[in-house]
Amino acid sequence: MTADGRPLIQLRGVAYAYDRELVLTGVEMDIERGSVVGIVGPSGSGKTTLLKLLAGAISPTRGTMERASSVRIGYVPQVESVNWYFPVTVDEVVLMGSPARRFGAGYTADERQRAHSLLHDLGIGHLENRHIRELSGGQQQRVFLARALMADPHVVLLDEPMSGVDVKTRQDVLAALQQLAAGGVAVVLTTHDLNSVAAHLPEVVCINRRIVARGTPLEVLVPEVLLTTFGAQMELIEHHGHPIVIDMHPEPVAAVAEGRVDGSSA
Amino acid sequence: MDLLLDPFRYEFFVNGLLVAALAGGLCALVGTYVVLRNMSYIGHGLSHAIFGGAVASFLVGVNFYLGAGAWGVASALMVNRVSRRRSIGADAAIGVITTASFAVGIALISSSGGFTRNFEAALFGNVLGVSRVDVIVVAAVTAVVALVILLLYRQFLFLTFDPEVADVFGVPTARLDALFALILASTVIATMQILGVTLIAAALVIPPVIARLLSDRFRTMLTLSVLIGTVSGFAGMYFSFYLDVASGASIVLTQALLFTIAYAASAGNRFSRRRLAGVETH
Structure with missing residues (x-):
């Protein structure tokens, strides 16, 4: 609220x-x-x-x-929707999250410092000059989280x-x-x-x-x-107060594939 | 040295050199965004669409820049609007609108009794025939486009990289899309007499693609692209003078040669070649 x-x-x-x-x-x-x-x-x-x-x-x-x-809203897109071949480095992506109304091609020292701090806090400060495709899935996810946090959402x-x-x-x-x-x-x-x-x-x-x-x-x-x-049918068990969801396919897929059971009953 | 300076004795060559370098740089600047947005086909289509306007304005006796300009802006906005309908898609919208517009030009030519030098220049380019007004127009469009792109650098970068998300971050994507359509239309109109309808698409696409092979950083790619476009415009004019070939073709062939060299140089580098995997050039 x-x-x-x-x-x-x-x-x-x-x-x-x-x-x-x-x-x-x-x-x-x-x-x-x-x-x-x-x-x-x-x-x-x-x-x-x-x-x-x-x-x-x-x-x-x-x-x-x-x-x-x-x-203020920060948004992290699905990684599948990102064009990983686009020529941008990690810091360029994060700086996109700065307020969009500013004009000009440069970024202020404050903006650069904030981008650097966010990347550092997320444990990827050492990667800021790397191309986004060179990162692992988790690192890529954190780059886009850092961009979402740039405008202090x-x-x-x-x-x-x-x-x-x-x-x-x-x-x-x-x-x-x-x-x-x-x-x-x-x-x-x-x-x-x-x-x-x-x-x-x-x-x-x-x-x-x-x-x-x-x-x-x-x-x-x-x-x-x-x-x-x-x-779909799912079963739940409780573990340390948390529900765990179990897929309830009636028979293991391998058994259906091998013809040991009739898959059509599923 | 005399060999290099000899063409400068002719005013038409000096004008041509200036305008070719400007046109090469301008197309490369705008083309960087065109290529990265996978819109290469629109450069090709828009130049053809504007040809219809160029013919109509010539036959009606309206100034080329006014007639073709209005026609081009209308075509670009129409493509922009139609392509927003999900069931049609940008490439099909471009195909329908621009080829229909080109066909209008052809129909007008055939009904008016034939092909003149003006139409030939619009189709194939004629750098050496540029007037002082043409030089001023290209210089003015280059200056305005460069200024707009410099001022809105951040917004255009975000829009190009991630159009779906840019909106959420406050980038006015619909207005910038419309503005970019105007920039593209202005670029095509300003350079049509120089490069020709058939070769503008190449001048928009080849320099950014070479720059993409050489860089993984947007700012560097943009700078390299403009540099390659300008230098190839300049060098292409020299080749045109000494080899006595059409200037538009000479400029584009120079760019194609540079692309071949860059591609061959990066052939051993799998990483460089993969950069092009994300670039559709149609």
Whole structure:
């Protein structure tokens, strides 16, 4: 919430359509200061569209989106959407995150210092003159996080930040995000990784063209909600107070492939 | 030395040299963004579209820069608008609008009774026939475009690298797209008489592609591209004078030669060759 008690971003009855195809409908959502929210749902469920609505990159087809005045947004795109052959170095990417209204080809000493500090804090300060393609997946993810943080945002939105990274990198990224939230920044991310959400995030939103459920992982990650969201059977066990999601394909794939069981019953 | 200085005795050569170097640099500057946005086809298409306007303005008796300018800006904005419709796509939008516009030019020529030297210059370029007004126009467009790109360097870089996300960071992408369409149209119009409709696309594409082979840093690529465009414009004019070939062709062949050298020099370097993998040149 802001000083006047209002959420940073508020969606009310929001729907969005690409050309005439409705991809999201009836979305009610508040983004509060310091909150950490994971958005999960199957491919094509509207996760990225919801993130773009929150970012203000697209406007609702129906409904309203209100942002508290002068809220700054940082956005980390899916790594798959980045043109890794573009001729830019790490520091050039991070400096793009500086306020866009400045004119001229140069950057101020303050801007360069901030970019350097962010990269250093994220453990990649020594890579600032490298081309972005020369970095590992985790390092690339952190470059775009640093760019999102350049303008000192109130809200950071991340599209699939845990996609294609190893366990250690995933833990590092989540730790960095939790640190941001502790400082009052709202963090919203999309992911397919249900178990990371369950283990690390306090709040989950399940969507499939509409919000199916919203709450803590223990409240939301239950078989009925997951069946409605993903259309797939999943089982849950609890470990140290966190739910663990298990894919419930009736038979192991290898057994179906080898003809030991009838796959058609699945 | 006399051999090098000899052509300077002719005023038309001095004008031509100046305008070719400016046109080469201007096309290379704008072309860097064109290539990195995978829009190479639009340079090709827009020059053809503007040919329709050039013919129409000649036949109606309107000043070339005014007639072709209005036509070019309208074509560029139309391509920009149509390509935003997801089901069509930029390449198809360019194909439809620009070839239709080119066809208008051809139809007007055939109905007006034939091909004149003016149309030939617009199609194939004629540096040696440039007037003082042409030199002033190219110099003015180069200065304005360079100033706009310098002032909006950050915004254009973000838009070129990551157009989907630039919006979120406050970059006015729709307005910059429209502005870039105007810059591109102005560049094509200003250089059409010099390089010709058929060769402008090469002058837009080849210098940035060479620069891309040589650098992984945007600022360096942009600088190198302008340098290569300017030098090849200058050198191409010399070759044109001594080899007695069309100046537009001479400039583009000089650039193609530089590309071959740069490509061969980087052939052993897998990293350099991979740089081109992300560049579609059509």
